Amino acid sequence: MSDTTARKIIKVLMISLTLPMKSVYPQLLDGKALAQRIQDQLKAEVERLKSTYGRPPGLAVLMVGDHPASAAYVRNKERACTKVGIASFGQHFPADVSQSEIEQTIDRLNQDPNVDGILLQLPVPAHLNAVYLLHKIDPDKDVDGLHPLNLGRLLRGERGLQSCTPAGVMRLLREYRIDLKGKNAVVVGRSILVGKPIALMLLEADATVTIAHSRTKNLAELTRQADILIAAVGRPNLITADQVKPNAIVIDVGINRVIDAQGKSRLVGDVDFDAVREMSQFITPVPGGVGPMTVTMLLQNTVFSYTRTHS
Numbered sequence: 001m002s003d004t005t006a007r008k009i010i011k012v013l014m015i016s017l018t019l020p021m022k023s024v025y026p027q028l029l030d031g032k033a034l035a036q037r038i039q040d041q042l043k044a045e046v047e048r049l050k051s052t053y054g055r056p057p058g059l060a061v062l063m064v065g066d067h068p069a070s071a072a073y074v075r076n077k078e079r080a081c082t083k084v085g086i087a088s089f090g091q092h093f094p095a096d097v098s099q100s101e102i103e104q105t106i107d108r109l110n111q112d113p114n115v116d117g118i119l120l121q122l123p124v125p126a127h128l129n130a131v132y133l134l135h136k137i138d139p140d141k142d143v144d145g146l147h148p149l150n151l152g153r154l155l156r157g158e159r160g161l162q163s164c165t166p167a168g169v170m171r172l173l174r175e176y177r178i179d180l181k182g183k184n185a186v187v188v189g190r191s192i193l194v195g196k197p198i199a200l201m202l203l204e205a206d207a208t209v210t211i212a213h214s215r216t217k218n219l220a221e222l223t224r225q226a227d228i229l230i231a232a233v234g235r236p237n238l239i240t241a242d243q244v245k246p247n248a249i250v251i252d253v254g255i256n257r258v259i260d261a262q263g264k265s266r267l268v269g270d271v272d273f274d275a276v277r278e279m280s281q282f283i284t285p286v287p288g289g290v291g292p293m294t295v296t297m298l299l300q301n302t303v304f305s306y307t308r309t310h311s
């Protein structure tokens with residue numbers, strides 16, 4: 001065999017080994033596994049805190065009405081608390097509860113030394129002023145990071161309690177050593193719970209950030225430039241393969257319950273997962289991606305808030 005033939009064979013082998021591997025088997029960003037690992041660490045930390053200071057960290061979850069999806073999230077959060085040893089104080093109000101009754105509860109929880117974190121599950125019924133309720137929560141107990149003071153800190157790049165979903169996404173990116181410096185990050189969605197705070201965090205990590213939304217012209221043109229694409233809208237199959245740059249990193253924050261072809265209820269994100277996973281470098285699954293990280297960051301924020309008052 002001549003030298004050039006051998007070289008050609010090696011080259012073909014190398015190409016066939018590297019290229020298809022990369023495009024056919026993109027890496028999953030496994031939020032479920034990472035969440036489990038962090039929760040194990042938190043459990044040990046909570047144990048230590050409990051024996052040092054005599055009480056566990058405490059989280060109060062306020063829920064209004066019986067929206068089934070919200071009820072399921074709240075159950076997830078309470079179950080996770082129990083798992084790591086955080087005391088959870090559930091407050092379930094009927095859908096017609098008055099603004100002042102919730103305000104009084106928040107005042108009481110603000111003063112309660114056994115409560116380190118207070119979370120108002122959103123959305124709340126339309127007769128309530130959610131913004132004002134969020135203002136009432138003590139910023140030091142605002143484990144959802146939605147108080148204007150904590151949002152202001154985020155805007156300035158100061159330390160503070162940060163929104164759980166965006167914080168969970170950043171932790172996932174960091175864990176997989178995804179370099180953000182100078183990369184094009186496109187965030188689709190501009191909610192105060194996800195889109196806006198995640199854009200600020202990506203900016204803080206030196207990404208070049210674009211926020212797209214329902215009024216954005218030529219969305220596909222924009223998303224195709226994204227090295228990092230964050231979908232946070234809440235619409236199934238919003239992001240299709242032709243809207244994604246090959247080898248991009250795709251973070252799917254959407255949580256949508258749909259009825260599949262067999263008539264079964266199924267959880268899907270905002271991304272057409274099967275098609276997009278084939279051409280992306282990293283992608284988060286739904287379920288098992290961002291969702292479990294959200295819950296875990298809530299636990300972490302509660303422990304953080306506890307340690308701050310004990311140091």
Ligand SMILES: Nc1nc(=O)c2c([nH]1)NC[C@@H]1CN(c3ccc(C(=O)N[C@@H](CCC(=O)O)C(=O)O)cc3)C=[N+]21
Binds near residue numbers: 121289
């Ligand atoms: N004040 C406030 N803070 C929130 O953080 C908040 C909120 N309101 N309102 C609703 C959204 C939604 N959310 C989720 C939490 C966990 C999962 C989760 O655990 N998902 C699992 C599976 C869940 C399942 O199978 O049903 C997963 O994706 O693997 C999803 C969604 C928090 N939210």
